[in-house]
Amino acid sequence: MIPAQRTLAAALFIAANAIGEGAQAQIALEIGTGQEFTGKHHVLPANKDTAQWGWLDPTEKPKVVVDSGDTVSIETLRHSMDEIKPGVSIEEIVKLRLANPGGGPHSVTGPIYVNGAEPGDTLEIRIEKIVMKESGFNFNLPGKQFPTVGLLASEFPEGHVQYFKLDTEAMTTEFKPGIILQLKPFPGTIAVGPDPNEPKEKAGPPIHDAKGRTSTLRPWKNGSNMDVNELQVGSTLYFQVFQKGGLIWTGDSHCLQGNGEVNLTALECSYREIEIQPIVRKDLHIDWPRAETPTHWIFMGFDEDLNEAMKIAVREAANFLAEQKMVPMSREEAYSLTSIVGDCRVSQVVDIRKGVHCMIPKSIFTKK
Numbered sequence: 001m002i003p004a005q006r007t008l009a010a011a012l013f014i015a016a017n018a019i020g021e022g023a024q025a026q027i028a029l030e031i032g033t034g035q036e037f038t039g040k041h042h043v044l045p046a047n048k049d050t051a052q053w054g055w056l057d058p059t060e061k062p063k064v065v066v067d068s069g070d071t072v073s074i075e076t077l078r079h080s081m082d083e084i085k086p087g088v089s090i091e092e093i094v095k096l097r098l099a100n101p102g103g104g105p106h107s108v109t110g111p112i113y114v115n116g117a118e119p120g121d122t123l124e125i126r127i128e129k130i131v132m133k134e135s136g137f138n139f140n141l142p143g144k145q146f147p148t149v150g151l152l153a154s155e156f157p158e159g160h161v162q163y164f165k166l167d168t169e170a171m172t173t174e175f176k177p178g179i180i181l182q183l184k185p186f187p188g189t190i191a192v193g194p195d196p197n198e199p200k201e202k203a204g205p206p207i208h209d210a211k212g213r214t215s216t217l218r219p220w221k222n223g224s225n226m227d228v229n230e231l232q233v234g235s236t237l238y239f240q241v242f243q244k245g246g247l248i249w250t251g252d253s254h255c256l257q258g259n260g261e262v263n264l265t266a267l268e269c270s271y272r273e274i275e276i277q278p279i280v281r282k283d284l285h286i287d288w289p290r291a292e293t294p295t296h297w298i299f300m301g302f303d304e305d306l307n308e309a310m311k312i313a314v315r316e317a318a319n320f321l322a323e324q325k326m327v328p329m330s331r332e333e334a335y336s337l338t339s340i341v342g343d344c345r346v347s348q349v350v351d352i353r354k355g356v357h358c359m360i361p362k363s364i365f366t367k368k
Contacts (some may be wrong), residue, residue, distance in 0.1 A: 054103025
């Protein structure tokens, strides 16, 4: 960890007793004061001592300790502790998958301990910068061996892997001659410490292992394997805090992904750095993860049943609109507005718990 001084622009949110909880997470209600404060910048490299393979362990010693408002540049590794690299065959990928039973394939760097974060708080995490490494991959596991992994697993019995050279200047890669893809990197997995009351699994391998660690396979209220492709540079995430210090991990780095992530993986990659700014929010209390971009508020829901995931995301969006104070409205009006302008998308269908994210455009509000 390499600390350095960095000046950070401060922002003042309208007092908690003046606005509803749903409105407190809004950029529209953020007032710049012109004041500046000094925070530290930290660098967290990824290696066998700072990254874990497929499990979140709240007893893991923090790799860096930061204050609210500090920034951290985090390196990430490819799947299976960087073992999936150009030239590795699908047979070798299968062996790696079987070598970590119950755990996710993801290499997650962390945890990062944020001073002052306590259970019940909200941790705001701003994504400030992403710098990709130069290679990526996509694979689906053999359906004959993994019949429930991937949406059409039974139709692809042999499995397939494809590697890509990433042009980090042009932000493109060639899928094959004649097809060029525009890269849009975002963290597939970003999490705070596990929820001790996470419900027992309804499908798939156990959530917890004998050591009490939580698998990164599923998304939940603490984030983890959310695969929401809107979480690019300039976005902000909000998580309920479950563990003292918040405990932030990230990995499963994506350079491009379609909604659904249907064959199991995105264009998986790794980052030289993803720079985040965690901010402890004592004034905001939420249940499920939410996010915002310059143009939208985003509300998430996860469940093994896609309909239930949809209900959670819609309920979160409607509740937010009913609680915001820019244009007061009833919950019935909020439900109606969600139906009219809400863009609810299937984040992924391959992480056991399926994900839906509902997007509400900020442009509909005339008050800025």
